[in-house]
Amino acid sequence: MSQCLNPDCLLQNPSGSTNFCHECGNKLLLGDRYRSQKIIGQGGFGRTFLAVDEYKPSKPPCVIKQFYPQFQGASSIQKAAELFELEAVRLEQLGKHSQIPELLAYFSQDERQYLVQEFIDGENLAQTLKSQGYFSETQIRNLLNNLLPVFEFIHSRQVIHRDIKPENIILQQDGQLVLVDFGAAKYATQTALAVTGTRIGTAGYTAPEQANGKAIHASDIYSLGVTCLCLLTEVEPIDLFDDSEFEWVWREHLKTSVSSELGQILDKMIQPAIKKRYQSATEILQALASQSPQPSPQVSPPPPDPLKSARGVDYTRLRDLLAAGKWKEADQETIKVMLKAARREKEDYFDTGSMDNFPCDDLRTIDQLWVKYSQGRFGFSVQKKIWLEVGGKVDWDTEKKLGDRVGWRKRRKGRKDWLSYNDLTFNLQAPEGHLPWVRCCVRVGFGLVGWWGLVLFSRIENCKL
Numbered sequence: 001m002s003q004c005l006n007p008d009c010l011l012q013n014p015s016g017s018t019n020f021c022h023e024c025g026n027k028l029l030l031g032d033r034y035r036s037q038k039i040i041g042q043g044g045f046g047r048t049f050l051a052v053d054e055y056k057p058s059k060p061p062c063v064i065k066q067f068y069p070q071f072q073g074a075s076s077i078q079k080a081a082e083l084f085e086l087e088a089v090r091l092e093q094l095g096k097h098s099q100i101p102e103l104l105a106y107f108s109q110d111e112r113q114y115l116v117q118e119f120i121d122g123e124n125l126a127q128t129l130k131s132q133g134y135f136s137e138t139q140i141r142n143l144l145n146n147l148l149p150v151f152e153f154i155h156s157r158q159v160i161h162r163d164i165k166p167e168n169i170i171l172q173q174d175g176q177l178v179l180v181d182f183g184a185a186k187y188a189t190q191t192a193l194a195v196t197g198t199r200i201g202t203a204g205y206t207a208p209e210q211a212n213g214k215a216i217h218a219s220d221i222y223s224l225g226v227t228c229l230c231l232l233t234e235v236e237p238i239d240l241f242d243d244s245e246f247e248w249v250w251r252e253h254l255k256t257s258v259s260s261e262l263g264q265i266l267d268k269m270i271q272p273a274i275k276k277r278y279q280s281a282t283e284i285l286q287a288l289a290s291q292s293p294q295p296s297p298q299v300s301p302p303p304p305d306p307l308k309s310a311r312g313v314d315y316t317r318l319r320d321l322l323a324a325g326k327w328k329e330a331d332q333e334t335i336k337v338m339l340k341a342a343r344r345e346k347e348d349y350f351d352t353g354s355m356d357n358f359p360c361d362d363l364r365t366i367d368q369l370w371v372k373y374s375q376g377r378f379g380f381s382v383q384k385k386i387w388l389e390v391g392g393k394v395d396w397d398t399e400k401k402l403g404d405r406v407g408w409r410k411r412r413k414g415r416k417d418w419l420s421y422n423d424l425t426f427n428l429q430a431p432e433g434h435l436p437w438v439r440c441c442v443r444v445g446f447g448l449v450g451w452w453g454l455v456l457f458s459r460i461e462n463c464k465l
Contacts, residue, residue, distance in 0.1 A: 002028045003036040003049060006110070007068050010039070029054065031107060034116055036064055046084070050119065053104070060119075062104055067113035081113065088115050090159055090182045099150045099178050120178045125166035125231060131411055133404045134255045135231040137262055138432060143169075143228065144265075144288060146177045151224070151281035154179075155217045162215050164223035165205045166230060175429065204237030208272050218277050221284070225269025232258065246272075256405065257389050261291045306368075310359035311341045315369065322373035327435060328426040334366060334436045355456060360463035367465050370436060377428060378435040380456070381465040386433045407431035 002013040006026040013021055019028050029035055034051045040063075041048035049064040067084045091103035105116040129135070135143070147169065154161060161168075163181060170178040207222035209215065226237050233240065233253040240250045248270055251263070258266075265287050271277040278284050307315045318337055321330035339345050341362040342354040363380065370379035383406060390401035400416075403409040407430060409416045410423070424430070424437055 001037050003038050004028065005030060005036055005049070005064075005066060005112075007047075007066075007112075012038070026110070030064060030109060030114055030116070031105060034062060034064055034105070051116070061121075062119050063101070063117050065115040065117070067115075084113055084115065087182045091117065094154060094157060094159060094182075097150070097153055099147075099176065100154075100182075101178065101180055120170045120172070120180060122170045122172040122178070124180075125169045125171060125227070128171055129166060129231055129234060132407065132431070133409075133411065133416070134234045135228075136256055136405060136432070137232075137258050140228050140232060140258075141262065141288065142175075143177065143231070144224075144284060146175075147179065147224070148281040148285050150177075150179050151220060152285075155220070155281065160215050160217060161220050161223075162210060163202055163205075164220050164227060165202050166227055169227070173429065209274060216274070218274055218279055221269050221278050221281065222271075225266055228266055229270070232256075255401070306365065308361045308365050309341065310361045311343065313337050313341045313362060315365055318366070319369050319373075322369050325373075325428075327374075327378075327430075328424075330370075331426070331436050334370075338362070338366065355459055358459050363459065363463050364465060366436075374428065374435070377430070377432050379433075380436070380460055383433045384460050384465060405431070406433035408434070408437070 001015055002021075004011045004013060004021040004024065004026055005028075006021065006024050009021060009024040009026060011021055011023040013028060020026065021028055030051070033053060033055045035054055036049040036051045038050050039047055040050045046066045046068045049066065051062050051064045052059045053062050065084075065087075067081060069081075085106075088103060088106035091101070092106075094100055096102055101120055102118040103115070104118065105114075107114060123131075159182075161179065161182065164179075168179065168181045170180055172178060205223045205226045207215070207219040210219040210222075226240075229235075229240050229248070229250045230237060233250060233255065235250075235253045240248060240253060242249045248267070250266075251258075265284060268276070268278055269284065278287075307319065309315065315337060318330060318333045321333055338358075339348065339350070342350055342358055344350055344354050367380040371381060376382065383402070386405050387398070387402050390405060391398045400409065403418060404416065407419075407425065409418050421437070425434060
């Protein structure tokens, strides 16, 4: 398909069409090179199109940004045009960086401005928050360690982004974060830092000095701190700040515990007073690093997996599947060997008696295999840790909180539902504690109940996993 770029037409021309729109005759190739395919975003000042670069053999995807103001007001339009051009200038100045979209072209065609940049495949953090729910402390730490080096990079080139928020951070499938939308970015010369400028940013995320037109490097740090609070709480910034007391009350809205160490870092990032705030991304990275435990030196190779079983169960196949990263097959094998260890193969489900007497050696072997081959992401002991973090109670509310944290529940049409087995994520990009999933295999009385909350948890405690 070829999407016409003429704002008064926008016809979707069929594949294999000529280089001119069938409806209005407008050129379909931008700069005789970039072919628009569909609109992927629009606002008051223009549209964004998904496109392909036809100069390259593989025809890689790219993004076309078209400046096309749709309302009156000469001064506003003039300022928007300047910011549009400024985005191209800033991207060119920043050059190539794996976590910033690369500028491919900037020019005018048919009396309209166009910016062409690298296509970033992924969803923004606002979308992730909506689909997966609130972030854990581990996710926030990963975000900071992933994104702060990008701040170091842009700030070292005297660029201030000025619009840090969840919508402007893209999460790629490999877990890498990309900072986008440099339209509000400001070149921070010493003169510019000392002079009041244009007020740009998003309400709630903007630092006080930036709201007064004096953005500095620490302004981006403030906005990133507020972004972290919103991801932790699923609450908008305006509701996380108490105007009457002039203080942040984000802890009142937490859905999971946050360590005092991380809390102190976030508190310093969002200090209204500049002198009390972190002055650079490097300072935050150093604070995070100082909290990380130092790894123990490796003295000798780790011993082979013991594969102990009190019931003579062979765990070789489970070990081999986990070692090969075949997570779905390993999950199914886990159910089989556990039924065998509980001597419930014929019944094909567990009851409270069989779980209360489940051999600790077998439970420990299964857990150690999952923890080892998932690099600490999966396993019963990992799930138990998260269970304790969300309250450690044996009730439906706690079970739902656990499901939210480990990714067993997903928001759909305004509500969260439990995922079916085929909707689970069987790779290391799954949330921590996502596997193993044997939630449906316990029967109490005449009904099926959740695996964790009512049966297995007490046995894991007794076995000291």
